[in-house]
Amino acid sequence: MIEVKNVTKKFGRKNVLQGVSFTANKGEITCLIGVNGVGKTTILNGIVNLTPMTSGEILIDGEKLTKETYEKIAFIPDAITMLPRMRVREAMQFMQDFYDSWNNERAEELLRFFKLKKEDRISSLSKGNVAKANLLLGLALDVDYLLMDEPFSGIDIFSREQIADVFTSHLVEERGVIITTHEINDIEHLIDKVVLLDDGIVFKEFATEEMREVEGKSVVDVMREVYRG
Amino acid sequence: MKRYWKNVILPLFIVITFGVLYVHHAIAKEGLPQFELVNVSDDEGIGEDIIIYGNYVADESSVWESFRLSSDGISYSSERNFLEQFNEFFESQEMEKLREEERGFMRGKEVDPHLYSKDAEQIAYVGPSALFNDSFEFEVDVLDREIREKKSFKLDIPDSDGTDHIYVDHVQLLDDMLYVTTTNYLMEDKELHIYQISLQDETIEDRGAIAGGTIHGHFIVLNNGMGLKRQENIIVRAEYIEWNEGMHTSEVVDEEYFTYDLETGKKQVFEVPEEFAMAEESTEQEYMEEEQDTTEEVIYPTNHESVGSEELYFITFTSDGINYYPYHLQENKLLEEKEISFDENILSGLSGVYTKGDHLYFYSNAGEDGNQMKKLFKVDLVNGEIVYEGEIKLTDAPKETHVYNVEVFNVEEKR
Amino acid sequence: MNNFLKLVNFELGRFIKVYFILAGITVASQLIGMALIANDYLEMFNEEVYTNGTSIELFVEYYGEISLLNLQYSQWFNLPITFAVAVLIIYSFFIWYRDWLGKNTFIYRLLMLPTARINIYLAKASAIFLMVLGLVALQVVLLNVESSMLKWMVPANLRADLGIMESIGGLHSGGSMLAVIIPTSFIQFLIHYGVGFMVVFILFTAILFERSYRFKGIAYGVGYAIVAFVVFFAPFVVEIIFGRNYLFPTELFILEGILWIVVTGSSIWVSNYLLNKKVTV
Numbered sequence: 001m002i003e004v005k006n007v008t009k010k011f012g013r014k015n016v017l018q019g020v021s022f023t024a025n026k027g028e029i030t031c032l033i034g035v036n037g038v039g040k041t042t043i044l045n046g047i048v049n050l051t052p053m054t055s056g057e058i059l060i061d062g063e064k065l066t067k068e069t070y071e072k073i074a075f076i077p078d079a080i081t082m083l084p085r086m087r088v089r090e091a092m093q094f095m096q097d098f099y100d101s102w103n104n105e106r107a108e109e110l111l112r113f114f115k116l117k118k119e120d121r122i123s124s125l126s127k128g129n130v131a132k133a134n135l136l137l138g139l140a141l142d143v144d145y146l147l148m149d150e151p152f153s154g155i156d157i158f159s160r161e162q163i164a165d166v167f168t169s170h171l172v173e174e175r176g177v178i179i180t181t182h183e184i185n186d187i188e189h190l191i192d193k194v195v196l197l198d199d200g201i202v203f204k205e206f207a208t209e210e211m212r213e214v215e216g217k218s219v220v221d222v223m224r225e226v227y228r229g
Numbered sequence: 230m231k232r233y234w235k236n237v238i239l240p241l242f243i244v245i246t247f248g249v250l251y252v253h254h255a256i257a258k259e260g261l262p263q264f265e266l267v268n269v270s271d272d273e274g275i276g277e278d279i280i281i282y283g284n285y286v287a288d289e290s291s292v293w294e295s296f297r298l299s300s301d302g303i304s305y306s307s308e309r310n311f312l313e314q315f316n317e318f319f320e321s322q323e324m325e326k327l328r329e330e331e332r333g334f335m336r337g338k339e340v341d342p343h344l345y346s347k348d349a350e351q352i353a354y355v356g357p358s359a360l361f362n363d364s365f366e367f368e369v370d371v372l373d374r375e376i377r378e379k380k381s382f383k384l385d386i387p388d389s390d391g392t393d394h395i396y397v398d399h400v401q402l403l404d405d406m407l408y409v410t411t412t413n414y415l416m417e418d419k420e421l422h423i424y425q426i427s428l429q430d431e432t433i434e435d436r437g438a439i440a441g442g443t444i445h446g447h448f449i450v451l452n453n454g455m456g457l458k459r460q461e462n463i464i465v466r467a468e469y470i471e472w473n474e475g476m477h478t479s480e481v482v483d484e485e486y487f488t489y490d491l492e493t494g495k496k497q498v499f500e501v502p503e504e505f506a507m508a509e510e511s512t513e514q515e516y517m518e519e520e521q522d523t524t525e526e527v528i529y530p531t532n533h534e535s536v537g538s539e540e541l542y543f544i545t546f547t548s549d550g551i552n553y554y555p556y557h558l559q560e561n562k563l564l565e566e567k568e569i570s571f572d573e574n575i576l577s578g579l580s581g582v583y584t585k586g587d588h589l590y591f592y593s594n595a596g597e598d599g600n601q602m603k604k605l606f607k608v609d610l611v612n613g614e615i616v617y618e619g620e621i622k623l624t625d626a627p628k629e630t631h632v633y634n635v636e637v638f639n640v641e642e643k644r
Numbered sequence: 645m646n647n648f649l650k651l652v653n654f655e656l657g658r659f660i661k662v663y664f665i666l667a668g669i670t671v672a673s674q675l676i677g678m679a680l681i682a683n684d685y686l687e688m689f690n691e692e693v694y695t696n697g698t699s700i701e702l703f704v705e706y707y708g709e710i711s712l713l714n715l716q717y718s719q720w721f722n723l724p725i726t727f728a729v730a731v732l733i734i735y736s737f738f739i740w741y742r743d744w745l746g747k748n749t750f751i752y753r754l755l756m757l758p759t760a761r762i763n764i765y766l767a768k769a770s771a772i773f774l775m776v777l778g779l780v781a782l783q784v785v786l787l788n789v790e791s792s793m794l795k796w797m798v799p800a801n802l803r804a805d806l807g808i809m810e811s812i813g814g815l816h817s818g819g820s821m822l823a824v825i826i827p828t829s830f831i832q833f834l835i836h837y838g839v840g841f842m843v844v845f846i847l848f849t850a851i852l853f854e855r856s857y858r859f860k861g862i863a864y865g866v867g868y869a870i871v872a873f874v875v876f877f878a879p880f881v882v883e884i885i886f887g888r889n890y891l892f893p894t895e896l897f898i899l900e901g902i903l904w905i906v907v908t909g910s911s912i913w914v915s916n917y918l919l920n921k922k923v924t925v
Contacts, residue, residue: 051924070758081753235656246781315893
């Protein structure tokens, strides 16, 4: 379980996060939703200690993050985290060199699934393929938690479908996933839990299935209520 | 593993290259030659006591390395161990010993030996060597080595209004009284002063100028080279020089030698041997006539003085050898001229003269082309004879076309 | 192989092409320079001796024997060194900023490696040190090659054969960087590169201040660098202010050794703190 407890973040005088708390469970897909600039990426960066939080606490399975934590949590940012001059093969090699949790078989499987070529340089890939390669590097790690920042933004429709397929496959099963997005449509049916952010706080946190069964509302319905409301 | 070649090759390349470079440098000393001081004539083992400080120079001065040469062998400055390398290489033995024995006392002090004086029990220091008009203040530090007691005090220098700066030339400790000889620079003039400091009262008991002249002149305390031992007199050479503004030239209008008894304050001007005075003048003339032509030949004659235990020696090198006149300080009279003659070859290569009290050392690069003899002579001035002749010889095989030179800075005797 | 060494290898790999180009420029320029200088000298010799009838002795007396020094004073020799030094100094900054700048988000990857973050800092520093020392070692080898070249091109009676150290020792007032980069004694070598590497550590720490606090961090970084230098050079500053040497040279050296450890150690410690607690992507 990832616990975000009363986290605040200031950039200069601007309060981006003003006491954000939520949890994300293993085996569930939790979606952080909010308009651009609401601090979704900041939260993900905070969870993996890529940027310090002003106050608050973040626990992963009840513990603070250490260097070993990176073997069980993977963050896939919205841009690829490899050198553009590297070939796909070299990027995979780099991951294998440093991560014990790298699963080469799974990486090969993803490679086939995404139809990527090992000898291609990252800089020569199309936008969609860069996103796929990025996803590959994160998904091939045998980790308990996956954080994905806007995996669908700016990607063509076919790639989008392909990526969405990943969420229903065994590649994601059993893991805890936190995903941020500002457009919910493609993945509404996939997500287990929604955290609605606005003005630096959690506006609403709910389980999608419960919401559908009890109140008969879809995620989009709730969002409409909240943001137009 | 193959992917990590950069990690292997680069450090390996670095370690091997620098290892070879510095180890090779340390072992082979890159052709720094081994010299030896070989006795040519010596009856009493004098060569055993001599230390020569110098430079080995080769290849048109592109290679030079300082060395100390004695009967124990040669040591180059670059060969000293890690921490030794930070010490002064040409420091006199007396000061080196003092620094080793009295680290606490010597801490933070200038190392100039003429700021120190020593008697059986005490070491005294007066500094700093240069005082400027923002603070005319002597720092006096005296250590009693028997009872390990240190006395430190500061003294304002009185009547220093018209003074621009002051150099401390000589410090002498005589029975709880410190005598500080200074050169005081006034606006247009220069004066030699003595300050008498009582250690008991920590005051300046007495003071006054003992000589004065224009700012262009010089006062040279000749017994500064005598080390820290007790000396009741200071012996001074005073050069009075006039500056000709129009010609931009200076002219020595007068020169005198005098002794000054620090305790009684008696000043006694010497009679300078005529030939000695003449010799210097002719040197200057010859120098002018040659229009500073940089020939390698040494210009004769050259003058030196040496303060011995009883006598002051006026020494002139001529084209035949040494002429010198002992002047008896106690009896205050000029003694008979003495002469020692040398081979012309030796004189033409003369490149350094070092007076050590009653002894005189000189170094000569004598020789016909290519086959140079680097010789050191010791003269006993009391008896007027050469007591030692040594040769600085290469002991390892010289390299092909090996043109080198040995410069000598100083000669010391082991104490 | 541990993660630190993997990172060093990786950092070297990222710059190795430029590095080889630097090495290539140095080799080419110096060898061409040596050939041209020896050639000019021989031409001059032919002109003076065969055309003008000057005797060989007089020629040597007037023009001097040719030696490695002729090369070492020339720009063929010094320009590539200056260029390499400039490139490596610039790269000492760029080695960090390239991970942040532009579209590149490689710093995400580096910071998320399951290894102590200080290893990133140490690996970048080690890469710089290795590249610096590698080029200097190359220069040592080159000097040997140039010395052989001279022997091969110029007859013995016209040249002075200097050992590497002799030729460097001969550069006392030459304004050449050679005596700085290849000190003639090993202890000087340790001092030069000890101080040099300390400066790199200080610089890296200042960069991390900037990366952690951004605009304000520039002031922190500059402030840190000033404090670090003041601490390291304090004994000398005190001596200049009071005009006297309170410490004997050996003591001064030992004290400087301790201050080196203090300054370098605190740079690493502060960097470790910044990397773990303050740095931001």
